Amino acid sequence: MSMLNITIDGKTTQVPAGSMILDAAKKLDISVPTLCFLNLDVMKYNNMAASCRVCVVEVEGRRNLAPACATPVMEGMVVKTNTMRVLLARRTVLELLISNHPKDCLICAKSGECELQDLAETFGIREISYPGVMSTFRKDVSPSIIREMDKCVMCRRCETMCNEVQTCGVLSGVNRGFGVVVAPAFEMNLEDSACTNCGQCTQVCPVGALVEHDHTLKVIQALSDPELVTVVQTAPAVRAAIGEAFGMEPGQSFTGKMAASLRRLGFDHVFDTDFAADLTIMEEGSEFLDRLQKFLDGDKNVKLPIMTSCCPGWVKFFEHQFPELLEIPSTAKSPQQMFGAIAKSYYAELLGIPREKMVVVSVMPCLAKKYEAARPEFAVNGNPDVDIVISSRELGHLLKRMNIDLSKLPDEDFDNPLGFSTGAAPIFGNSGGVMEAALRTAYEVATGETLPSVEFESVRTLTGVKTAEIKVGPHTLNVGVASGLGNARELLEMVKSGEKQFHVIEIMACPGGCIGGGGQPYHHGDMEILKKRNQVLYNEDAGKPQRKSHENPYIVELYEKYLGKPLSEKAHHLLHTHYFEREKM
């Protein structure tokens, strides 16, 4: 690749052809402020709208200022990033932006995490020289996401995420002039659109225009009601990230401190979605083996591949986008919903209380889980299996509000029986983890032999689409793993066209899997954080005495005492579900 010379603020460097001025500046440790620009290499996400005009710089020989984020370096380019002209322009642009932005930072969900707030601080903006009317839009509240587009700065990051990475095509710029806004088609409610609730838009929104639908108050209300028995479950990926909300270094396991914090909050039973992950493997793995056997026996009514159904964003995605494939995904409920169903039946019976007395709270790395818990099929006589879902971010806020500093807590264990898990469970939070966990059990159940090595390296990378051939006894299984819905679409198109025969496919809606979930602490564009969280979960797996779901003694007990065996009638009733065709738009 040819290298180009560039001089920025008197310092010279060389960058590969195709680099932008911003890349060269970074190389020279010159920090150019940006707002709309965002590059998430792991996700193949690059928002180069060049719309905010905050990163403008002076380029010698150019008539007007150039956006550093989207202006390619030319040989011999001479750039200045801090002249009076540049600073005045940036300041004016910022003042214009803020003149049309609500100033209620005190009550904004993004306060403290807001990139516009940071810029205003950096530029020392203390008053707005150009006040005027503000563009106003109605607030749109979906079960998972709240859109307050008065705060939108038209950076288009959400649009790029929704269209290019997730290929949902829900969000796009509409209207023109001052009334322009990013919205679903016809400005319909997000809830009525093909939105999968993945929440990746909230991860990239630099301001408070797109945020999670906060349910922390409901949690506090439940905890303070002495009549109720409160049960909490936490998804695998939460423990890999929650410490970040307390300024702790990413890359450590926060499992013990998190369990302790939930106990401090006052939950009566501190359980773990990981338990339900092991249970999911029992059901989904058995369903897979059952279907595979029938398929191999030549049963034409059996369709393969089987696809995982843990991820509610993915479930809603295929309901909208691939309704012709509704028969293919596993009917197994997600771990969250299996947990809720078991807690409110098996465990409530153990406690001797009616299900109405029990409140199940989930802590999830995910915003789609809020929507999932609210799906009507996951309730008994109007009483939902999972009552309240909060995201990792909300748990962070909640703990701080309740004066609990996670970083200062000792490590504690989960309660039993619904808090015990094998190493197969935590890796559910990584893309490829469900596949790996399922293979561990399926292999041993199918062959009756012990797996020589439990680690399936071929599905362990952060790559968006992974395919591998896995030997299980006499059979070679074609497995596919995708994270990010655009990658999922790629895999599904292969299935639809018959281009490749897969036996089993795992899909997670969020790039990297749940560790990169829409409800996780904000990564602010730092993809190293995702890699570190990914490693935490694999370490957690490696450190467990049992690493295969069918070895979980409490799972064995659950089947013995209550469910019978996997895919039994009772298991079907409690642990399986069905899907609905939904409109494409």
Added chain:
Amino acid sequence: MSEKKQIRIATRNSGFIDPENIDSYIAAGGYLALAKCIEEMTPAQVIDEMKASGLRGRGGAGFPTGVKWGFAAGYKSDTKYVVCNADEGDPGAFMDRAILEGDPHSVLEAMAIGGYAIGGNKGTIYIRAEYPLAIKRLKIAIEQAEEKGMLGKNIFGSDFSFDLDIKYGAGAFVCGEETALINSMEGDRGEPYTKPPFPAEAGYWDKPTIVNNVETLAAIPAILTKGASWFNQIGTETSKGTKVFCIVGKINNVGLIEVPMGITLKEVIFDVGGGVPNGKEFKAVQTGGPSGGALTFKDLDVKIDYEGLAACQSMMGSGGMIVMDEDDCMVAVSKFFLDFTMEETCGKCTPCRIGSKRIYETLDRITMGQGTMDDIENLKLMSTVIKDTALCGLGQTMPNPVLSTMRVFEDEYRAHVIDKKCPAGVCTSLLEFVVVDEKCVGCTLCAKVCPVDCISGKVKEVHVIDQAACIKCGACLEKCKFDAIIKR
């Protein structure tokens, strides 16, 4: 130059030939240029000839056409596109429509020549759907040209093929900007993207694409038939040939004119345009539509070419000329144009989306008599920064009406702010309707017509208007038979 002020090159056929009959065009020398290119010239020679002619884009920005073609020719690609930008949208500009309705084949011929020059076989005319007659005539022209073998496979028996289709714009002004136009053609939101890459490298469907305006294209067959050295004799050092203007507003000969570059404003207004009607004083002319600026009575000797207009904070633009006389208020005129751009900005970039609104609001305050001196300073600052930072041509030129009028008429702005007066008597909020005592005969008609009953006086006595209650509707002034009510 002959004593006739106009030279019709781009409009050479409009009004003279039957636009719905290809024979009529051929009889006028049509398709000779295409035939000559294909049979006698290499693509490189065509581009050299275009460069030598000095023709610059007539859509507004004035980029040399031959150079643009040369860029596109330089990129290797299996497919290249020729796009005709017929998304004319400046208020008061209609030269493209006139050409398409009067001489559609000249545009088709030039597009085929462009395709031959850059090595492209596909062309698209992006035309606003509000031009049904132009669309109809284009369709007829394409059909006839295909029948005669001027379009389609193996043109003039050569191995060069060129197909044309038409795409319709929904009337968004910003889609005249070439990158927004390309987005719109691809079915995406009509909003510009940042350049580079320029369309010549990666345009329509990411293929090398030349986007040329209707008037630019219409001139090309004439240039290639008569030769670059004929064309570049006309015009100025930097701007060759002629420019079509739509001259409208306070002018006697409202219409389409085609004049050589370098003609003075005075010649255009008074010789070609026939001067200002009703004996009023010429005050200014807005060139370049909402992206342009005002040339004023002080600029009558300015030679009209790309550089001459830019020096006056205006621009050539697509060629709208809106003539204003002493009765026009320059603040109100700026406000009018900002109202237009504010509505038409795609809203993508901050300076254009919010800046246009803030400038409009400031101008509105000034015309309402609520402006401050800070407003005047802020107008200048915002305008300068928006010019420097906006993403596309629309945004970068949006402050021109303000900057250019301030250049000469800052006093008028100040009068609104300091004296709370509109010198031209346009800004209603700053006007007073008063009774001239000497003329009032006390007929009471004004009092009867006043919708808010703020005129009092007995029969045959002088009437008085209560300024606090007056809503400045002007009904009394209309009604008075004795010219006893004036506004000031």
Added chain:
Amino acid sequence: MAKLNSIADLKKLRADLQAQAKAKTDKPLVNVSLATCSVASGGRDVMEAMKAEVASLGLDVNFMQSGCMTYCYAEPTVEITLPGKEPVVFGFVDTDKAKLLVQKYVKEGELLDGVIPVGYERVVL
């Protein structure tokens, strides 16, 4: 319609067309501007009125439509070319004036008001 295969074909066609046109110059030619603006200001009615008047007077006249004649202020506009004479453009034509034009100028060669002077040099290829 046969396709043209060379510049020679084209030049020949052009020469033929010009000869045909020349052969018609013994008759008056009425050219009505019919661009959007001309149509909007009544150009089609003018065309019809003139045709009707020509028919009722039993004259032999060729008609054609064209695009914009550039005189917005004077629309509808009509260009009349009498045999052996330079074309003359009349502006501000309405249906009454259209009839008059046929009666006076086409038939008698008698000029009426509203003649628009030629202020341009047209480039001919």
